Amino acid sequence: MTPRKTLLIVYHSMTDGTRQMAQAACDGASADPDSPVQVRLLHAAQAGASEVLGADGYVFATPENLAAISGQLKDFFDRSYYAVLDHVNGRPYASLVCAGSDGRGAARQIERIATGWRLKPVAEPLIVCTHAQTPQAILAPKRISDDALLRCRTLGEAFAQGLALGVF
Template identity: 75%
Template sequence: MPVKTLLIVYHSLTDGTRQMAEAARAGAAAEGEVAVRLLHASQAGPDDVLAADGLIFATPENLAAISGQLKDFFDRSYYPVLDRVNGRPYASLICAGSDGHNAARQIERIATGWRLKAVAEPLIVCTHAQTPEAILTLKQIAPEELERCRALGESLAAGLALGVF
């Protein structure tokens, strides 16, 4: 039986989203029966999406939206994979300064177009960064939040390994 692959595509400017994506990767890798690929959004493209059995999209919320680099990934990948990834499971990780829900909705709309299947609610970590200085500073995500990300990665990988998704 071929090994299933989980692709995690992320962008991170102040390191918070990278920490969340790394935690999800670590959780997924603990499954053992799933190959996990962690790619920066600038390095990921349609072939990576097509080769994946499951997906996690991770982004900071920038100006109440997904990051420009994650948007660029979707722009480059959307039409080449349209109608070719229907039904594949996905989840999202959002590192937000105050809310995160609009970025989550943007990913949901794109995933709906790709006909992906959400297997978890968007995992939003709020850093409460509200000033220019706080927004631009390097983030340190709390261990309990990273554990939530790890658990999400582990659950998605386990579902892939068991054929649940």
């Protein structure tokens, strides 16, 4: 029997867009009931070093705030970083970014942190642009398009399959 693997999805969301994206990735990763992959979806405030150490792969999901990851996701990384350094080398990761206009700043910040942890990217950052540009639109609850959610779901499904097959 194949040992069970764990995919950890850590997210933060203020206006629900990133949560929808993370949930879609979780749904995709959990789609096969016979998969040897257990999926854990945790809000960044609930995740820490023990969850990182207990996982075989990671999806980090964040809104882009001022061209960076959210403060709550940054707090997760700050609380976990040194405790897991050199204990997760080579493990796979992917990132999801819910952005108003660009998203590349947040994606680069996750990439830099993942590089420090010596994680291996398994996909390009999946950035969903909401085009929210006014204070009202930025603060308003988001509705992520079905197409974008399908891309998130597909990423989660492929990631779980890759873990199950030992591809990463």
